[in-house]
Amino acid sequence: MTPTFPPPGYMRTETAVPGIEVWMPKPPDEQYQEVVQFHCPQCDATTAFSTDSGSLTCTHCGYYEAPQANLVGKGAQQFEFTIETMARVTQGWGIERKELACNRCNAHVTIATDMLTHSCPFCHSNQVVQVKAPQDVLRPRFLLPFQVDADTLRRRTAAWLGNSWLLPKDLQQLAHGTQFTPIYVPAWTFDAQTSADWKAEVAHTRTRTVGIGKNRRTQTYTEWRWESGRATLTFDDLLINGASNLSPVLLNQIRHVDLAQLVAYEPRYLAGIQAQAYDVSLDAAWERARQTMRAQTKEACQRQATSRHMRNFSMNLDFRDESWRYILLPLYIAVYHYNNQPYQLLANGQNGQITGQRPVDWRKILLAIGAAFLPALLLGLLATWLLVAGNANGNVVLFVTFGLALIALIFTGITVSQAQKMDDV
Amino acid sequence: MENWLSDWQTDVALAGCGSCDWLYVLPPSRLPECCPHCGAAALAALDETANKPVYTHPPELVLPFQVDSRQAQQKLLAFAKSAWFAPADLRGERLNGRLQPLYLPLWLVDADVQAQWQAEMGFDYQVVSHQEEYQNNRWHTRQVKETRIRWEPRVGTLQRHYDNQVAPALEEQAAIEKQVGRFDRQSARPYQPDVLTRAFARLPNRPPDDAFPDAQIALMQAARDECRQAAAANHIRQYHWQPHFTNTHWTQLLYPIYTTYYMDDNGKTHTLTIHGQTGRLVGRRLASMKKARRGSLAIGAVAAALFIVSFILLLAGLVYEVALAMAGLLFVVAVVTAVAAFIPILVAWYLNHHSK
Numbered sequence: 001m002t003p004t005f006p007p008p009g010y011m012r013t014e015t016a017v018p019g020i021e022v023w024m025p026k027p028p029d030e031q032y033q034e035v036v037q038f039h040c041p042q043c044d045a046t047t048a049f050s051t052d053s054g055s056l057t058c059t060h061c062g063y064y065e066a067p068q069a070n071l072v073g074k075g076a077q078q079f080e081f082t083i084e085t086m087a088r089v090t091q092g093w094g095i096e097r098k099e100l101a102c103n104r105c106n107a108h109v110t111i112a113t114d115m116l117t118h119s120c121p122f123c124h125s126n127q128v129v130q131v132k133a134p135q136d137v138l139r140p141r142f143l144l145p146f147q148v149d150a151d152t153l154r155r156r157t158a159a160w161l162g163n164s165w166l167l168p169k170d171l172q173q174l175a176h177g178t179q180f181t182p183i184y185v186p187a188w189t190f191d192a193q194t195s196a197d198w199k200a201e202v203a204h205t206r207t208r209t210v211g212i213g214k215n216r217r218t219q220t221y222t223e224w225r226w227e228s229g230r231a232t233l234t235f236d237d238l239l240i241n242g243a244s245n246l247s248p249v250l251l252n253q254i255r256h257v258d259l260a261q262l263v264a265y266e267p268r269y270l271a272g273i274q275a276q277a278y279d280v281s282l283d284a285a286w287e288r289a290r291q292t293m294r295a296q297t298k299e300a301c302q303r304q305a306t307s308r309h310m311r312n313f314s315m316n317l318d319f320r321d322e323s324w325r326y327i328l329l330p331l332y333i334a335v336y337h338y339n340n341q342p343y344q345l346l347a348n349g350q351n352g353q354i355t356g357q358r359p360v361d362w363r364k365i366l367l368a369i370g371a372a373f374l375p376a377l378l379l380g381l382l383a384t385w386l387l388v389a390g391n392a393n394g395n396v397v398l399f400v401t402f403g404l405a406l407i408a409l410i411f412t413g414i415t416v417s418q419a420q421k422m423d424d425v
Numbered sequence: 426m427e428n429w430l431s432d433w434q435t436d437v438a439l440a441g442c443g444s445c446d447w448l449y450v451l452p453p454s455r456l457p458e459c460c461p462h463c464g465a466a467a468l469a470a471l472d473e474t475a476n477k478p479v480y481t482h483p484p485e486l487v488l489p490f491q492v493d494s495r496q497a498q499q500k501l502l503a504f505a506k507s508a509w510f511a512p513a514d515l516r517g518e519r520l521n522g523r524l525q526p527l528y529l530p531l532w533l534v535d536a537d538v539q540a541q542w543q544a545e546m547g548f549d550y551q552v553v554s555h556q557e558e559y560q561n562n563r564w565h566t567r568q569v570k571e572t573r574i575r576w577e578p579r580v581g582t583l584q585r586h587y588d589n590q591v592a593p594a595l596e597e598q599a600a601i602e603k604q605v606g607r608f609d610r611q612s613a614r615p616y617q618p619d620v621l622t623r624a625f626a627r628l629p630n631r632p633p634d635d636a637f638p639d640a641q642i643a644l645m646q647a648a649r650d651e652c653r654q655a656a657a658a659n660h661i662r663q664y665h666w667q668p669h670f671t672n673t674h675w676t677q678l679l680y681p682i683y684t685t686y687y688m689d690d691n692g693k694t695h696t697l698t699i700h701g702q703t704g705r706l707v708g709r710r711l712a713s714m715k716k717a718r719r720g721s722l723a724i725g726a727v728a729a730a731l732f733i734v735s736f737i738l739l740l741a742g743l744v745y746e747v748a749l750a751m752a753g754l755l756f757v758v759a760v761v762t763a764v765a766a767f768i769p770i771l772v773a774w775y776l777n778h779h780s781k
Binding site: 005006007010013014015016017019020021022023024025080081082083086290294298313314315316317318319320322 | 541550551552553554555556557558559560561564566570573577578579580581582583584585651652654655656657
């Protein structure tokens with residue numbers, strides 16, 4: 001029993017039996033402000049989170065305020081798919097817009113409900129919108145802070161833009177002037193355990209001897225045998241993108257994040273940084289995650305069979321211990337122009353991994369392909385001349401010509417496919 | 426108070442069993458030789474002053490018999506009739522002759538309780554899960570709802586009055602209750618001396634002071650359940666309290682049973698008990714191994730005779746061919762009979778090892 005009564009941190013709650021009093025732990029004291037505004041306590045100028053210093057900084061007087069990092073890592077609270085949560089999920093964000101009144105200049109602006117941060121267009125003060133009930137459970141509770149600053153990214157971008165001969169030579173110089181905009185993008189993480197019972201007819205190749213005398217021969221045939229088994233897989237923090245307006249191809253390329261660095265949500269992290277709320281709802285994201293999980297479980301089941309050649313495959317899959325988290329991931333978005341064409345770059349704000357579009361120097365590629373085919377062309381001419389002249393060496397030269405042409409074709413295929421990958425993301 | 430039996434307001438005497446130590450208050454004219462509990466011929470009248478029991482007060486409440494002695498006798502007759510290889514003593518009329526109505530004591534405790542408590546309360550909630558089936562290259566998804574429990578700590582205070590919480594008045598209370606079953610206390614009536622006209626009353630061997638820890642357990646169970654209700658929880662665990670009891674009141678309640686007994690082959694007594702409200706009869710229905718052995722021997726003797734006759738027919742078959750067929754047939758019958766000879770012993774062994 002507790003020596004003091006009621007214990008600290010407890011509050012009285014309703015009782016259904018007279019004569020019995022009940023105390024429960026107080027819910028976490030979250031000082032809720034619908035909109036948190038950031039301005040310098042020294043000079044009243046606007047403060048913003050600096051990805052360079054990892055703190056709230058005043059660009060005017062240099063005031064510095066480090067956010068209280070509450071590292072929770074992979075132990076960050078996970079939520080279950082309760083009936084209440086799923087009912088709220090179906091309500092969605094709707095098309096409602098939120099009206100904000102700026103505390104500094106009193107300007108009234110409206111913003112979309114899927115934006116978590118806002119800068120006043122009149123006084124440039126930074127504001128963080130706090131989401132509350134009925135979607136309370138669906139507000140971001142954890143995020144990965146930015147760990148890479150824009151200067152580092154510019155250096156990496158310069159290297160990235162110059163790491164292939166397919167790219168124009170002057171591209172690297174553009175990296176130095178590129179503006180990287182930090183943005184928090186929404187993501188869902190899912191945990192689950194799948195267990196599946198499967199059965200299938202598995203093919204086994206057998207041989208048998210048929211016929212007699214001269215007709216005796218060995219015949220190969222397929223024997224179908226029923227096999228069954230059970231596969232159990234554990235999925236930990238399967239990441240699903242929560243924003244539909246970002247290229248899933250690009251995001252996939254920089255999706256590797258270290259969730260051990262997750263911190264509890266704190267509005268200061270978002271000050272002056274764009275942050276987007278999810279528009280891929282929990283149930284839609286969970287559907288995608290389940291598709292991935294069941295595909296991997298199916299693969300695990302099929303790997304258990306003694307042969308991959310099978311038919312009538314069926315399986316019953318149960319999901320257990322399903323849970324989810326709504327987190328914000330740090331991302332840099334940049335656009336640079338080359339030959340008056342805009343190209344988008346995305347960078348992982350945690351590890352600096354870069355992906356995006358790169359303009360390919362198709363002239364260079366055409367010259368390289370021409371150079372690849374040139375030896376084959378010259379040797380082909382030589383072989384024709386030798387064959388017409390009745391020289392027996394013409395056959396050998398012709399053979400070599402075909403070999404070189406084949407090599408040139410393979411080189412062309414690889415180069416063009418690489419170039420298209422760079423250009424078409 | 427030397428003549429404490431006078432408090433019972435009727436002519437009763439004290440008797441005790443030298444074998445099982447049970448003490449009874451009973452009409453002096455009805456003192457039997459054998460103890461109705463253990464069947465030992467060791468029941469003797471005791472001097473109420475020299476052998477004063479630990480608790481002597483008459484009961485306040487009595488649960489009346491709802492099964493009369495005729496119904497109880499019919500149950501015993503059916504019990505004895507259905508016994509296979511019943512011991513000689515397991516006969517309906519003997520069981521009925523030893524049938525004794527008996528009242529056993531139980532404490533009912535009333536108390537005011539003030540306490541501080543703490544517990545983990547469990548609240549049911551539902552989650553959505555999925556089951557998927559893959560067949561004919563297609564996935565079929567089924568949503569299922571699962572109920573889970575969310576445990577949360579709660580503390581509180583309690584100021585309540587509890588009535589009629591049960592505490593044992595006998596050391597053997599738990600065993601008796603487990604064997605016979607619970608009793609419906611709703612039909613309890615105030616004690617009237619005439620209930621001891623035919624029936625015996627067992628005296629408590631656990632006075633209130635001794636039974637108080639058990640009463641506290643019963644009170645805690647009641648408080649625990651009320652705290653769960655107060656917190657509107659579905660489950661409760663890890664309940665701890667610091668209680669303070671006042672205005673504690675103890676009531677002795679007598680509940681009714683019938684007892685009788687029989688002796689097995691070795692003269693060992695086996696008690697049969699009938700619930701005085703429901704008529705449920707409990708006790709071991711043993712088989713007599715002696716009888717079973719005799720049965721086995723008789724069948725074995727028949728088998729042996731059949732063997733001999735078949736052997737004779739075999740010899741006669743040397744002269745008359747037709748006798749050979751009869752010899753073979755009889756031999757088969759003899760073998761089957763020999764195997765059957767083991768059945769009585771096996772049945773009796775099985776019954777004795779599985780009887781309750």
